[in-house]
Amino acid sequence: MKPGDVIGGYRVVTEPTNADGGKCVWAFAEKDGREYFLKRFLEPKRPREGSAGSAASRRIRLETCQEFEERHRTVMRLLRPDADGAGNLVLATDFFHAGSTYYKVTERIDTTGLEDARSLGPKQKAVLLRTLATSLRLLHDIDVVHGDLKPANVLVRKRESAAFHTAKLIDFDDSYLSGRPPAREDIAGDSLYGAPEWRRYVRGDESVGARDLTTAVDVFALGLMTHLYLTGSLPAYPGRYGSPADAVNAAESLAADERLGTPAQELIAAMTAADPQARPTVAAFLEALKDTGLCTLHSTPQPRPAVSVPGGRPTAGATSDEPRRSRVQFNPPDRSGHRPPAGAADDGPRRSRVRINLGLHRDGLPGHRPAP
Incomplete structure (x- = not known):
């Protein structure tokens, strides 16, 4: 050519x-x-x-x-x-x-006027996330998985006559029907935004079959992108892991930016859960976005209620049945929006303590555990 x-x-x-x-x-x-x-x-x-x-x-x-x-x-x-x-x-x-x-x-799409979503205000971000999620819901309603959801495949723009920015979803080359992905050696995607089950499938983990790669794969990526759009970086995780999914597969929790309010932290924690069936649907995500304060960053750190990590290893000094929690301190956003450097791993002073308590939302989010 x-x-x-x-x-x-x-x-x-x-x-x-x-x-x-x-x-x-x-x-x-x-x-x-x-x-x-x-x-x-x-x-x-x-x-x-x-x-x-x-x-x-x-x-x-x-x-x-x-x-x-x-x-x-x-x-x-x-x-x-x-x-x-x-x-x-x-x-x-x-x-x-x-x-x-x-x-x-x-x-051919006119790419003039494309912007970085991280520079937008809270209301603009809410509208942007809503347009992105609405497009994704359209896919999921017909059982189609995008398969490569990441910022590079979302065009953010604002027309002169429009009040808000919108997100155009592109590149469906790696899309497949839910539960019917390409073979392990053929499937594509981005390891940074890939879901835990996708990472294990690619690596040949026989405990993960094709039927396990569902629309929940996109929800995991959307959770990461939501954190990125709202804060400027991905959730923090130990630098010894190559991706958020690798950390989650190792029973480490992802640490949300403490400037996010508790509802936003809870939502992102649920969307990035290790168990695909525990993640909310995109419809539930859209329902959560009706909270106008969800996209607001606070000037002072917000409290993090505790979250259990199923299958986690006990920490030093903990009882044998206490799940391990990530001890990664949140790093300020960098220009790349990627994970913290290797030195930000296990010896940080703060632990992620996000409680998955989305059952408190008005209509509830399916698949979530209420707080004890």
């Missing part, structure tokens, strides 16, 4: 790049006077007629390609541009193969 090439009727007009492309390269293209975003998948590759390899190898490659095609076409069929509430979804308009290579097309 190079400038001037015509692929599937689309004329490539820029140099291809793999910046933020994962297993793809992409370029801008034109067709019938309109501009498009053209993505070329590096894998899988369809076997060509007469290509080398055994019949069995060819059959396996064809089966892999058929599964790949079916997953993409199923998601495209379910996520229709004319569906109610789909206005903030940037959906694919075409999917095809040319020779042995697969391509996907979306309309």
Whole structure:
């Protein structure tokens, strides 16, 4: 793929790049006077007629390609541009193969005016999170998992005539039906925002099967992004772990920024729970956002009620049945919005003490434990 090439009727007009492309390269293209975003998948590759390899190898490659095609076409069929509430979804308009290579097309989006959500005020953040969650709820209502929910796949912008910023959700290449993800060796995503069960699935943990990767995977990522948008960084966790999910899998709790009010801390703690079934639905998240103070940062630290970490190891001096709690002190937001440095691990002076008590909300959030 190079400038001037015509692929599937689309004329490539820029140099291809793999910046933020994962297993793809992409370029801008034109067709019938309109501009498009053209993505070329590096894998899988369809076997060509007469290509080398055994019949069995060819059959396996064809089966892999058929599964790949079916997953993409199923998601495209379910996520229709004319569906109610789909206005903030940037959906694919075409999917095809040319020779042995697969391509996907979306309309080119004007990215001027994109902003960093962390610089917005509380009311602006609440509206932004609501538009993002509304888009995600649309997916979950039809049992589609986004599969790669992270800030890079959310375009934050404000039109001149609009009062608030909105979030456009993009990149559904890694989406799948709830409980029907790609195989362990084929599934994609971002380890920083991946859920605990996704991390274990990728690593070959046989206790986690395909059926365990549900829409709750997105809820975990949304919980991390909520903390990032509200505070400027992810929840703190011991620096010896490569991601929040790795810490949660090791029975460590994530430490929320103490400037967040208790309801916000409780909500984020529930969304990032180790047990997928204990996480609230996106509908419940939207209900919680009706609390206008949820997105407010307080000038003084807010109290953290205790949270138990199922399966945790006892801390030094604790009784054998006392769960271990993370002792990570919250670090001020940095420019990256990522985890604390390695030195911020186990010897910090403060422990996370967020009690999951979302049953106090007006309509309740399913799957949560009331406070004792």
